[in-house]
Amino acid sequence: MIKWNDTLWLFTEAEFNKLPDGIELTCIDGDKVVKGVDVIDMDTRANHIAFGVENPFEHLESELFSVFKLS
Secondary structure: OEEOOOOEEEOOHHHHHHOOOOOEEEEOOOOEEEOOOOOOOOOEEOOEEOEEEEOHHHOOOHHHHHHHHHO
């Protein structure tokens, strides 16, 4: 994970693949999508996709995101 702005953190493709279906993601342009439902462009820049979560350490999946950050 990498911090994009004050609240949004982006995922690598490997991290994205570990996310559960149904999780809502935010694009760098502000659009919201749901993994497993919506089409998500997996184009990467600097090894990160343009999708992530806002405030990951306050999120319901915060334990998973902490593992991402520590690895």
